[in-house]
Amino acid sequence: MSVNQEFRPKIVAFCCNWCSYAGADLAGSSRLSYPADVKIIRVPCSCRVNPMFILRAFEKGADGVILCGCHPGDCHYSTGNYYARRRMTLLFSMLDFMGVENGRTRVEWVSAAEGVKFSTVMNDFVEKIRSLGENVRLGDLRCKK
């Protein structure tokens, strides 16, 4: 598949405060780059991310949404990422059915020590979204004004 390098996707990354946000900080202090298309929103835990936020992002023109949390078993609140994992499995299959392909949504576990993983995951995700092109399926004209 030809990858359009001109296309700059809009990508929202929800990161839990305790592991993944810290992993992103470590990627930063280690100067491990990934495309500027990724914008991070800090949430206390992956379980704080309401499916509505993700739908909203796609409605508003996001091309990809990624949710990052602590590794299973390592959630700061013990069980939050298990909830997130189940919720996102359902949401992503529903989104796929609606035409927002599975490649545009992703869940990743990144610990506070995994700066390298954070940057690798983001590079890979952006690459994937670039290959998929612009997301048009959920773009709602009323939302875009």
Added chain:
Amino acid sequence: MQRIGVFVCHCGSNIAATVDVKKVAEMARLEPGVVFADDYQYMCSEAGQAKIGAAIKEYNLTGLVVCSCSPRMHEATFRKCAERYGLNPYMVEIANIREHCSWIHKDMEEATQKAVILARAAIAKVNLNAPLQAGESRVTKRALVIGGGIAGIQTALDIADAGYEVDIVEKTPSIGGRMSQLDKTFPTLDCSACILTPKMVDAAGHEKIKIYTYSEVEKVSGFVGDFTVDIRKKARSVDEAKCTGCGVCQEKCPSKKTPSEFNRGLNNRSAIYTPFAQAIPNVPVIDREACIKFKTGKCGVCEKVCQAGAINYAQEDEIITEKYGAIVVATGFDTIKLDKYDEYAYSQSKDVITSLELERIMNAAGPTKGHLERLSDGKAPKEIVFVQCVGSRCSDERGKPYCSKICCMYTAKHAMLIRDKYPDVNVTVFYIDVRTPGKNFDEFYRRAVEEYGVNYIKGQVGKVAPQPDGSLLVQGSDLIDNKQIKIKADMVVLATAIEPNQGVRNIATMLTASIDTNNFLTEAHPKLRPVESPTAGVFLSGVCQGPKDIPETVSQAGAAAVKVIGLLAKDKLTTNPCTAQADELLCNGCSNCAKVCPYGAITYETRQVNDHGIREDRRIAVVNKALCQGCGACTVTCPSGAMDLQGFSNRQLIAEVDAICR
């Protein structure tokens, strides 16, 4: 409408070199609610904070956005600053334009554009912030130390000396850890037991220290200042109060075929045993898997010979539940298994041993009574080869990517001790690099080479081949002279990589403390908070955090103790006000939220509500602010949209999404 001030930090050139800070401020001024925006060299400095204060007064600000480094770095600083100048501290949001922007992007235009968007998201959020009030929680003035090696012992002693109670939970029958297995210790060559035993005795005798050996932590709940811990005290089958430690039972026990854990399986122990002579407590345990009485019902010799009547076969595991304000992890390390390293013939020859096994062989209380001899035939070796970095600094799957840090020094120690006691034994060391930074460390290594004539060869060993005559043919390369070397050795010692103790993953999970890809516990900040875990109230001591020798372990143990003391000295902790809250009018009392709350913070009450003029009694979710930790699980589960999280509300997060996708 909010009156927001935006402050863009240069962070010297850390931000300003890749982000056009003036442009970010200029763009911020166009956002709704923003009445003031400026940039400054160092926002976190005294002068920077004074600038924020002046703007709060002059422009009557109600909210602040600081575009700077990560909130994990300076959110607290700017919250305090806001408070100092009369603003509620929770009216501050940080746009992370350093770690998440300037440090990872090279193109100025691109980075600036991203910084503008990140600022925009933070501004959108602050527009919806509301003042929050932090609550208070109590501090239980007792600490728990998990692991009774030198790290755990030192941490416990330091905490106890400051006047606080400490409990040590140790998995094995005695405290002491690896250090009790060592013979002599670098860089001074003093006897390990001679410096460790007094500390063990001090800990055991300290009025503030309680030691649970042969015990494990089973369950942890609660949070900083107020943990509740279940400790499983495994059945010793010996009454600690009655036992006098005479040792007769161990002598008479007929089951003597169990490999001794303490001597690394080099000899056997009885079924009823204390791991070593100076064990604390000096009370044996019955290994029920080896005991004939437990296996067949017959025997009972120990019960008969025990004058004190201390043997109790019916003893059961005991669960002790205790409250703690702080928890220190000091679970230490083990050496890696060598099953993937066939080339060194470890499993084929008894004369290929690990360095830890050599410690036991050199020790007067060890399996050979301190005589250096081959385990295969008891003969004195004449030619010994040491192989460094076995499984350390390894690029493939078999070993560990890190340097185990202690091996260069202990091998120099072993080589020196052997040459000192047996001057006719040849000692060769194959190394990749010799790494001996540390006070008096390089001098120590040079003594091994210069005074003791140890033969150091830079190069790797490819193969150790056992020969029919019982010797070991060591094939290696000499990288400096660029030639292949063959040595006919009598003994080969492998400096085996160390790794965190098994079970640390389980401990980390119970404490919700994070561990890295090598199973070492992660520190809250690798430079500035090296003895704290990212989980509040959980601290790190010793090798469980990363490879260390004894001097470093003891320093870190003291540092962890200071952090614990600092916490226990407080009477109250301020709690996070970002807690959940249900909207009375929207809640339908379905009970979904309580089911997902990991802290049991949600209960239900019947309340009279006034729903558009209709008064009625309704069942409504109520969140206990002291218990809620603010994860947000309940907010997503709520089918009515009634439950929301202060500080990270639905509207705030959606505003951020909108700002980013705009």
